[in-house]
Amino acid sequence: MKNPSMRSWAWLPLIALLGALAACSANPIPPAGDPAEGRQAEETLRAFLEDLGEGRYEEAVAKFAGNYGELEAFNPDLDPADRLALFARYCTVNGGMCLLPESIQLVESDADTFAFKVTFLAPGGGQFVLEGCCGEEAAEPISVFPYTVASTADCLQILELPPYAP
Numbered sequence: 001m002k003n004p005s006m007r008s009w010a011w012l013p014l015i016a017l018l019g020a021l022a023a024c025s026a027n028p029i030p031p032a033g034d035p036a037e038g039r040q041a042e043e044t045l046r047a048f049l050e051d052l053g054e055g056r057y058e059e060a061v062a063k064f065a066g067n068y069g070e071l072e073a074f075n076p077d078l079d080p081a082d083r084l085a086l087f088a089r090y091c092t093v094n095g096g097m098c099l100l101p102e103s104i105q106l107v108e109s110d111a112d113t114f115a116f117k118v119t120f121l122a123p124g125g126g127q128f129v130l131e132g133c134c135g136e137e138a139a140e141p142i143s144v145f146p147y148t149v150a151s152t153a154d155c156l157q158i159l160e161l162p163p164y165a166p
Contacts, residue, residue: 038106041114041149044156045104049118052098052162057087065150065157070164090161097163099128107146114149114156120163130163 044063051060061083071086072078074094078085091098099120107115120128130142148159 038109038114041109041156042104042106042116045116045118045147045149045158046101048158049099049101049104049120049162052087052091052096053100055088055091057084057091060087063156063158065152066159066161070161095164095166096161097128097130097165099123099162102127104147112151116147116149117144118147119144128163130165 048060048063051057051063064083064087068080068083068086071083071090071094072080075086075089078089080086090096097120099122102119102121105117107117109115122128127143142163145163146160149156150159
């Protein structure tokens with residue numbers, strides 16, 4: 001007889017896939033050339049950043065299509081398939097600056113991608129500025145961060161992680 005608790009784990013990949021598909025249906029891509037396309041990309045990016053900033057990691061994972069390599073490298077003790085835990089740890093322990101956006105500006109777009117410049121609100125108020133760390137001086141403080149929103153699997157998804165400040 002199989003262990004009943006093991007059977008419940010067998011459904012996790014299916015549940016994750018359904019969650020990703022639901023995210024795509026929530027962020028359908030308007031027809032190419034439609035002005036709403038850029039607005040939808042901006043709304044998707046804003047929702048992703050707000051989800052992370054407010055600790056809604058499950059919702060953020062569904063909007064992310066970037067590389068998980070950095071998150072996995074920071075957290076070798078976590079299961080690489082547990083994307084929710086990877087994001088939660090990045091935002092709360094590893095130094096990921098999962099902040100609320102202050103402004104989001106579309107810079108350019110093509111058929112498949114939208115490039116944005118984003119500024120963030122600092123935890124104590126004002127604009128977040130990434131400066132040198134750990135006794136090192138940054139060449140120049142950074143307050144504007146690039147983000148890309150891409151058309152993938154009939155929906156819009158984010159390709160970059162929030163800024164990192166160890």
